[in-house]
Amino acid sequence: MGATVSNERSADTPSPARVAHPLDPLTPDEFRATAALLRRDRDVTDRWRIASIELREPSKQELEEHAAGGSVPREALVVCWNRDDGRVYKATLSLTGDRVLSWHEVVGEQPNMTVDEFYEADVMLRQHPDVVAGLARRGITDLSKVLMDTWTYGHALIPERYHGRRVAWTDTWYRTREGSNPYANPVNGFHCVIDLNSMELLEIEDTFTVDMPDSMGEYAPAHVPGLQLREDLRPLEITQPDGVSFTLDGNLITWQGWSMRVGFNYREGLVLHTVGYDDGGRTRPIAHRLSIAEMVVPYRDPTDDHYRRTAYDVGEWGLGFMTTSLELGCDCLGEIRYVDAHLHDTKGEPYTIRNAVCIHEEDNAVLWKHVDADTGAEVRRMRRLVVSVHVTVANYEYLIYWRFYQDGNIECEVRATGVMVVSHFTDGQQPPYGTLVDQRTYAPFHQHFLVARLDMDVDGENNTVYMSESHREPIGPDNPYGLALVQREVPLRTEQEGRQDFSWETQRAWKVVNDNRRNGLGTPVGYKLVPGGAIPAMMDPASPVFQRAEAIGHTLWVTAYDQQERWPCGEFCNQSMEDKGLPMWTEQNRDIEDTDVVLWYVFGINHITRPEEWPIMAVDTVSFWLKPFGFFDRNPSLDVPPSPSGAHECGTDHHHG
Ligand SMILES: [Cu+2]
Numbered sequence: 144m145g146a147t148v149s150n151e152r153s154a155d156t157p158s159p160a161r162v163a164h165p166l167d168p169l170t171p172d173e174f175r176a177t178a179a180l181l182r183r184d185r186d187v188t189d190r191w192r193i194a195s196i197e198l199r200e201p202s203k204q205e206l207e208e209h210a211a212g213g214s215v216p217r218e219a220l221v222v223c224w225n226r227d228d229g230r231v232y233k234a235t236l237s238l239t240g241d242r243v244l245s246w247h248e249v250v251g252e253q254p255n256m257t258v259d260e261f262y263e264a265d266v267m268l269r270q271h272p273d274v275v276a277g278l279a280r281r282g283i284t285d286l287s288k289v290l291m292d293t294w295t296y297g298h299a300l301i302p303e304r305y306h307g308r309r310v311a312w313t314d315t316w317y318r319t320r321e322g323s324n325p326y327a328n329p330v331n332g333f334h335c336v337i338d339l340n341s342m343e344l345l346e347i348e349d350t351f352t353v354d355m356p357d358s359m360g361e362y363a364p365a366h367v368p369g370l371q372l373r374e375d376l377r378p379l380e381i382t383q384p385d386g387v388s389f390t391l392d393g394n395l396i397t398w399q400g401w402s403m404r405v406g407f408n409y410r411e412g413l414v415l416h417t418v419g420y421d422d423g424g425r426t427r428p429i430a431h432r433l434s435i436a437e438m439v440v441p442y443r444d445p446t447d448d449h450y451r452r453t454a455y456d457v458g459e460w461g462l463g464f465m466t467t468s469l470e471l472g473c474d475c476l477g478e479i480r481y482v483d484a485h486l487h488d489t490k491g492e493p494y495t496i497r498n499a500v501c502i503h504e505e506d507n508a509v510l511w512k513h514v515d516a517d518t519g520a521e522v523r524r525m526r527r528l529v530v531s532v533h534v535t536v537a538n539y540e541y542l543i544y545w546r547f548y549q550d551g552n553i554e555c556e557v558r559a560t561g562v563m564v565v566s567h568f569t570d571g572q573q574p575p576y577g578t579l580v581d582q583r584t585y586a587p588f589h590q591h592f593l594v595a596r597l598d599m600d601v602d603g604e605n606n607t608v609y610m611s612e613s614h615r616e617p618i619g620p621d622n623p624y625g626l627a628l629v630q631r632e633v634p635l636r637t638e639q640e641g642r643q644d645f646s647w648e649t650q651r652a653w654k655v656v657n658d659n660r661r662n663g664l665g666t667p668v669g670y671k672l673v674p675g676g677a678i679p680a681m682m683d684p685a686s687p688v689f690q691r692a693e694a695i696g697h698t699l700w701v702t703a704y705d706q707q708e709r710w711p712c713g714e715f716c717n718q719s720m721e722d723k724g725l726p727m728w729t730e731q732n733r734d735i736e737d738t739d740v741v742l743w744y745v746f747g748i749n750h751i752t753r754p755e756e757w758p759i760m761a762v763d764t765v766s767f768w769l770k771p772f773g774f775f776d777r778n779p780s781l782d783v784p785p786s787p788s789g790a791h792e793c794g795t796d797h798h799h800g
Contacts, residue, residue, distance in 0.1 A: 162217065163392075163393035163394070163395075164209075164393060164394065164395070164404065165201045165205065165206065165209050165215035165217075166198075166200060166201065166206070166394070166404050166406055166416045166417070167198075167393065167394050167404075167406075168197075168198055168394075168406055168407045168408060168484070168485065169196065169197065169198050169217075169219060169485065170485060171485050171493035171495070172493075173217065173219065173238050174196055174485065174486075174487040174491055174492070174493040175491070175492070175493060176238050176241075177196050177219045177221060177236055177238065177487075177491060178193065178196075178487070178490065178491025178492070179491075180236050180238075180241065180242070180243060181193070181221065181223065181234070181236070181243075181491070184242070184243050185232075185234070185243060185246060187223060189490070190225060190226050190227050191223055191224065191225050191226065192223065192224055192226060192254075192257060192259070192260075192489035192490075193221060193222075193223045193487065193488075193489050193490065193491045194222040194223060194224065194254030194255050194257060194489070195220075195221065195222045195254070195255060195409045195410065195461070196219055196220070196221050196409070196487050196491060197219065197220050197408040197409055197410070198217075198218070198219065198220070198406075198408065199218035199219060199220045199235055200406075200706075201215045202706055203431065203604070203739075206417075216237055216238075216239045216240060217237075217238040217239045218235055218236060218237050218238060218239075218244065219235070219236045219238055220233070220234070220235055221233070221234040221235075221236060222234075222249075222254045222255075223254075224254055224309075226340040226341075227340075229307070229308070229309060229340055230248060231248065231249040231250075231252055231253070231254055232246060232247065232248055232249065233245075233246075233247050233249050234246045234247075249715070252714075252715035252717075252718075252719075253309055253715060253717040253718045254715065254717065255409075255410070255458065255459055255460065255461055255715075255716075255717055256293065256295055256311070256339075256459050256460055256717060257464075257488075257489045258464055258488070259488055259489040260293065260311075260339050260342075260489070261292075261293050263342055264291065264293045264311065264313065264337055264339065264342065265290065265291045265292075265293070267337075267342050267343075267344070268291045268313065268335055268337070268344060269286045269289055269291060270286075271344050273344060273347055274291075274335065274344065274347065277333060277347055277349055278315070278330065278333070281330060281333070281352060283317055283330065285317075288317045288318040288319070288320075288321070288325075289315060289316070289317045289325075289330075290315070290316045290317065290318070290325040291313045291314070291315055291316075291335065292313060292314045292315075292316065292537050292538075293311045293312075293313055293337070293339075294311060294312050294313065294314060294451065294452065294454070295311060295453075295454070295455070295459045295460075295717050295718065296310060296311065296312060296451060296717075296718050297451070297453055297687055297688065297691055297718065297719065297720075298687075298691070298718050298719060298720040299687030299690075299691075299720065300450070300451050300687070301718065302336070305336070305338075305345065308338050308340070309338065309339045309340045309718075310336060310337065310338055310339065310345070310718075311336075311337050311339055312334050312335065312336050312337075312348075312451055313334060313335040313336075313337065314329065314330075314334065314448075314564075315329070315330035315333050315334075315335075316328055316329055316330065317330065320366065322363070322365070322366070323361055323363070323366045324360055324361050324362060324363070324366070324562060324758065326360065326538045326562040326563075326564070326565070327358065327359075327360020327361060327562075327565075327758060328355075328360065329448070329564075329565060329566055329567065331351065331352065331353045331448055331566050331567050332349065332350045332351035332352055332353070332447060332448065333347070333348075333349055333350075334347070334348045334350075334447075334448075335347050335348075336348065348447075350447045351447065353566075353567040353568060353569055353583070354567075354569070355567070356567050356581070356582040356583035356584055357582050358567075358581040358582045358583070358584045359581065359758065360562075360565070360581065360584075360757070360758040361758055362562070362758050362759035381476050381477035381478075381506075382477075382478075383477065383478040383504070386478065387478045387480070387503070387504055388504060388526070389480075389502065389504065389528055391480045391482075391502060394406070394482065396502060396528070396530070397421075398504070398528045398547065399526070399528065399547075399549050400420050400421045400422070400549075400779075401418070401419070401420055401421075401528065401547045402417070402418075402419050402420075402421065402426060403415050403416065403417060403418040403419070403530075403547075404416040404417050405482050405500055405502075405530065406432075407463060407466075407482075407484045407485075407499065407500065408463050409461045409463040409464050409486055409487075410457055410458070410461045410462065410463055410464075410710075411434040411435060411436060411457065411462055411463065411596075412434075412435070412461075412462030412463040412465075412466050412484075412532050412534060412543070413434070413435075413462075413466075413500055413530065413531075413532040413543060413545070414432060414433070414434045415430070415432070415433040415434070415530065415545055416431070416432055417431060417432075418430040418431075418433060418553070420551065420774075422775075427602055427774075428600040428601070428602065428603065429553075429599070429600070429601060429670060429769075429774075430553075430597060430598060430599050430600060430769075431598040431599070431600045431604075432596070432598040433545065433553075433555070433595070433596070433597055433598070434595070434596050435457065435462060435543060435555075435557075435593055435594070435595055435596075436457060436594050436595070436596035436709060436710060436711055436743070437455065437457045437458055437592075437593070437594040437694065437710065437711045437712050437716075437724075438455070438456040438457045438462070438541070438591065438592065438593045438594070438747075439453070439454070439455055439456075439590075439591075439592045439594075439692045439694075439695055439712065440452075440453070440454040440455075440456060440589060440590065440591050440592070441453045441589060441590055441592075441682075441688050441692070442564070442587050442588070442589040443576060443587065443588045443589055443590065444574065444576035444577060444587035444588065444589075445576065446566070446574050446576065448566045449564070449566070449576075449587050452564070452587075452589070453688050453691075453692075454536070455692075455712060455716040455717075456534075456536050456541070457710075458710060458712055458713070458714075458715075458716030458717070459716050459717045460536060462532075462534050462541070462543075463484065463486055464486060465534045465535055465536050466484060466496050466499050466532050466533065466534050467496070467499075467533050467534065467535045467540075468496055468497045468498045468499065469481065469498045469499070469501050469532075469533060470498070471498075474501065474533060475501040475503055475531070476503075477503050477504070477505070478503060478504070479501055479502070479503045480501075480502045480503065481497075481498035481499070481500065481501060481502070482499060482500040482502070483495050483496065483497050483498065483499055484496040484499035484500065499532060500530065500531070500532055501529070501530070501531045501532070502528070502529070502530050503528075503529055504526055504527065504528055504529070505526070505527050505529055505546075506524055506525070506526060507525040507526070507527050508524070508525060509522060509523070509524065509525060510523040510524060510525035510526075510549060510550065510780055510783060511523050511550075511778070511780065521785075522785070523780070523783045523784075523785065523786070524786045525548065525549065526549060526783075527546045527547060527548050527549075527554075528546065528547045529544055529545070529546050529547075530544075530545045530546075530547075531543060531544040531545070535561070538561055538562045538563070538564060539559065539560075539561040539562070539563075540559070540560050540561040541557060541558070541559055542557070542558040542560065542762065543555075543556075543557050544556040544557075544558070548780075549779070549780040549783055550771075550778060550779060550780040551770070551771035551774060551775060551779050551780075552768055552769070552770050552771070553768065553769040553770075554766055554767075554768050554769075555595060555766060555767055555768075555769075556764060556765070556766035557593055557676075557747075557764070557765055557766070558762035558763065558764045559591055559748055559750070559760070559762065559763045560759070560760050560761065560762045560763070561759070561760060562758065562759055562760070563580070563586040563752055563756055563757060563760055564586065564587060564589075565580060565581070565584050565585060565586045565587075565757070566584070566585060566587065567583050567584055568583055568584075568585060569583070570583060573585055574587075576588055577752060578751065578752040578753060578754065579754070580752065580753075580754050580756070580757035581754075581757055581758075584757075585752075586752035586756070586757060587752070588750065588751055588752060589750050589752075590678065590680075590681075590747060590748065590749050590750060591747040591748045591750060592678070592680075592692070592695040592745060592746075592747040593745070593746055593747045593765075594694055594695075594711045594712075594743055594744070594745050595743070595744045595746070595767070596709070596711070596741060596742075596743055597672070597741065597742040597743070597744060597769070598704065598741045599655045599670065599740065599741070599742060600739070601655050601656065601657045601668060601669060601670050601774065602657040602660040602668050602774070603657055603659065603660065604704075604738075604739040605657060605658075605659055605737050605738055605739065606655050606656060606657050606737070606738070606739070606740050607634050607635070607655075607656050607657075607658055607735075607736050607737050607740075608634075608635045608641065608653050608654065608655055608656070608701045608735065608740060608742065609632040609633060609634050609635070609653065609654045609656055609669075610632070610633040610635060610643060610651060610653055611630060611631070611632050611633075611651070611652050611653060611654050611671065612630070612631050612633070612646065612649035612650065612651050612652075613628055613629070613630055613631075613649055613650045614628070614629055614630075614631055614649065615627070615628055616628070616629060632654065634736060635653075635701055635735060635736075636734065636735065636736045637732050637733070637734060637735060637736075638700075638701065638702055638703065638728070638729035638731065638732050638733050638735055639729065639732050640735075641699070641700055641701030641702065641729065641735050642697045642699075642700055642729065643697060643698055643699040643700075643701075644679075644697055644698050644699075645674055645677040645679075645698040651674070652671055652672060652673050652674060653671070653672045653674075653699055653701075653742070654669045654670070654671045654672070654772055655669055655670045655671075655672065655740070655742065656668070656669035656772075657669065658737060659737070662773050662774070662775070662776050663776035664773065664776060666773045667773065668773055668774045669771075669772045669773055669774060670769050670770065670771055670772060670774055671769070671770045671771075671772040672699070672742060672744060672767065672768075672769055673767060673768040673769070673770055674698060674699075674744070674746070674767055675746065675765060675766050675767040675768065676746035676747060676748070676765030676766060676767060677698045677745070677746050678746070678747050678748070678749045680692075680695045680696050681749075684696075687720075690720070690721050690722065691712065691713075691716070691719045691720060691721055691722055692712050692722055693712075693721075693722040693725070693726040694711040694712050694722055694724055694725040694726065694743070694745065695745055696726075697745060698744070698745050698746075699742060699743065699744055699745070700725045700729060700742070700743040700745075701735050701740055701741070701742055701743075702725070702728055702729060702733070702735065702740065702741050702743065703733040703734065703735050703738060703739070703740060703741075704738070704739035704740060704741050705728070708724070708728050708741070710724050711724040711725045711743055712724050712725075713727075725743060744767060746765055746767055747765060748763055748765055750763070
């Protein structure tokens with residue numbers, strides 16, 4: 144959780160404001176126009192904050208009209224609130240029509256946290272005499288080395304006297320030296336409760352102190368005592384002397400048959416629109432829209448420092464707001480194309496995250512190979528197209544990669560890295576909810592649940608999801624050796640049936656099938672969701688943490704498409720009491736057979752912390768796949784040519800294997 148610190152921001156970039164396509168994200172000028180319109184028509188003064196502005200994405204029907212030459216109006220969705228009375232409003236604005244289309248008060252909800260509040264709270268607290276005195280009692284007197292991180296509350300944990308207010312609690316960290324790592328040094332047992340609207344300190348919870356251990360939480364070479372950098376690494380260079388094999392036209396990417404549009408908003412960050420595959424000159428749709436729609440990070444440590452730690456990095460903070468700029472040669476290697484992202488502060492003023500989205504090709508070892516005794520080897524190198532973003536949420540980073548392969552596969556990989564939250568403890572009193580990672584220092588266990596929203600349109604909108612399982616057949620006359628394995632395909636007909644859990648015993652997966660379209664073999668076309676990184680919630684259903692994130696209670700949810708249904712734990716997660724997303728939508732138990740469906744895939748990391756993840760964590764990686772299943776008639780990568788290899792071509796060097 145928290146806010147980005149390393150964005151390359153420029154307040155007013157003369158960026159290409161050209162809108163080439165109705166799915167293109169809002170431009171800086173459109174953010175400005177939105178804020179101006181709110182000020183003019185709704186008296187949104189400086190006492191207000193704008194929590195979010197995003198494109199009201201065109202419907203599937205509007206996109207069809209656009210493809211036929213029609214024009215699509217530009218509209219913005221806004222959530223804003225008045226700090227003086229705390230009232231929250233949702234608005235839809237027509238930017239092409241210069242007017243407010245709708246304006247509704249949202250009662251009993253809190254908008255997402257904002258970067259402005261995060262920074263303002265830090266400044267306010269570090270000047271507050273009570274904070275200064277409280278830290279001085281612990282021997283911390285240089286407030287310039289102190290960092291106060293704002294964390295959100297779930298409703299159940301907000302002290303009753305503060306109900307109805309926009310509140311947050313804070314962690315305190317400090318740097319031992321200028322430029323050193325604040326997350327190396329927690330100020331344990333010291334938490335402020337603040338009102339974000341009045342930006343005032345409500346109280347300090349000063350519950351315990353721990354003597355500073357002799358720990359080493361530094362990762363920057365200048366601060367690691369006695370560190371000798373390795374000297375035996377020689378350069379490894381990626382060059383594409385003839386340029387890249389993809390094209391980027393505005394936000395449209397095409398590569399090796401694939402096509403897709405890059406989108407971006409404050410909440411999901413990177414969005415991929417209209418993912419399709421060219422098949423003989425015709426673009427066959429696969430997914431209308433792919434994104435990470437929620438990430439919930441409950442810490443599983445009930446002690447004083449950690450019991451409130453349940454970050455919704457998407458719903459409370461926004462992966463878009465937390466996206467950081469990427470640097471060539473460091474974050475992405477090779478021939479890179481970048482897309483900038485444009486967002487806004489709480490006044491609606493635009494800023495630019497330069498190089499927010501990285502697009503490049505990677506070699507990924509062998510795609511396919513066979514060595515024939517007579518004719519020798521045929522081998523092809525695998526190439527993949529990667530569209531990625533990096534997100535910094537205070538102490539943690541998430542690296543999100545969508546990868547497209549020549550054999551029709553799509554992979555979504557998430558890497559978690561950064562600095563783990565730690566606490567110190569008094570000798571002999573280590574809580575059992577974490578791992579010892581340094582002297583009298585433990586890192587609490589926690590989980591990262593991600594929810595991928597997969598709006599699949601496999602060869603069209605009318606799809607059915609099948610639970611696909613392997614079953615062993617009993618020993619019998621037809622199966623005397625007990626070898627037989629059969630595949631069972633069970634159509635999911637309703638949203639209740641669409642609540643699915645991972646099954647190791649049957650290797651359950653899910654096929655998104657278009658029963659109206661057949662391949663050359665006469666079987667229906669489909670894409671298979673191959674589960675990876677599935678983890679159970681492992682939470683008491685009565686837990687308030689679980690009640691506001693019931694979406695994490697299943698591996699897969701399938702819903703009937705509704706453009707309004709976007710947030711699996713509800714639109715307003717900040718201070719929420721219950722999950723108003725997936726569990727509520729699916730209570731309708733709509734028909735999901737042979738219709739437009741959305742898959743919500745829950746995966747993540749059950750993070751049992753390790754000493755080797757301290758003081759900085761090498762990436763922990765999880766992924767899932769979407770693989771064509773009868774979408775093509777045969778291996779679509781048969782036509783990948785052999786790679787040139789020095790004097791000869793791979794695969795033409797005939798010797799016996
Ligand atoms: Cu973790």
